Amino acid sequence: MTTSNRDLSAAARERARHHPGGSLHRRSLLVTAVSLHETNTVEAARNIIANHEPLPDDVRTRALNLLNQLDPAPPTPSERSSPDMPIRHQRPPTNERKGWRKPKGSVLVTRPYTWGNPHPFDEPCPVPACHNAVHTRYEAVDLFEADLLAGTLTTRHGTRWRKPVGLTQARIALAGRDVVCACPLDERCHGDVILKWANPTT
Numbered sequence: 001m002t003t004s005n006r007d008l009s010a011a012a013r014e015r016a017r018h019h020p021g022g023s024l025h026r027r028s029l030l031v032t033a034v035s036l037h038e039t040n041t042v043e044a045a046r047n048i049i050a051n052h053e054p055l056p057d058d059v060r061t062r063a064l065n066l067l068n069q070l071d072p073a074p075p076t077p078s079e080r081s082s083p084d085m086p087i088r089h090q091r092p093p094t095n096e097r098k099g100w101r102k103p104k105g106s107v108l109v110t111r112p113y114t115w116g117n118p119h120p121f122d123e124p125c126p127v128p129a130c131h132n133a134v135h136t137r138y139e140a141v142d143l144f145e146a147d148l149l150a151g152t153l154t155t156r157h158g159t160r161w162r163k164p165v166g167l168t169q170a171r172i173a174l175a176g177r178d179v180v181c182a183c184p185l186d187e188r189c190h191g192d193v194i195l196k197w198a199n200p201t202t
């Protein structure tokens with residue numbers, strides 16, 4: 001994706017915001033189309049739309065609905081592998097991934113995706129606030145949770161850092177969805193933090 005594409009997409013979203021003429025459906029379609037064009041994945045487009053503050057709420061909701069038609073909405077409880085609550089799955093290592101498919105409606109939360117943990121462990125952390133500190137696995141997950149709750153969670157997309165997100169965006173993007181990470185299921189993982197905060201407990 002080139003810078004000029006990104007500028008174009010941003011401009012189109014601004015147009016949808018400033019020119020309320022045209023039907024809600026048309027404006028929502030425009031927002032959906034440019035966001036998809038900019039990001040290439042439904043998941044990333046969903047995050048962009050959820051986080052683009054100037055968008056009127058009716059356009060935002062409609063655009064997210066349009067995206068859900070492309071990428072099925074979260075599976076209903078009876079369709080989920082765990083009927084009660086969304087769960088975390090482990091993505092197999094590269095050499096065992098042939099034929100593997102992401103469970104229906106799940107979200108990949110590995111780096112470099114939007115919900116990946118920007119704090120790695122056992123290597124210098126690139127998050128500016130961490131000043132190259134080397135975290136343990138536990139610290140890395142705690143830092144993810146602290147960022148999420150503070151609304152300061154930012155992940156890297158190429159060389160730039162995405163706009164910080166927090167609980168609101170997590171709930172919009174992830175409520176009701178299983179998550180998929182590379183971590184073994186018996187290890188501590190930021191995916192469990194996502195499950196805990198993105199889903200209502202009652």
Ligand SMILES: [Zn+2]
Pocket residue numbers: 118119120125126127130135143
């Ligand atoms: Zn860090």
Ligand SMILES: [Zn+2]
Pocket residue numbers: 181182183188189190191
């Ligand atoms: Zn993980």
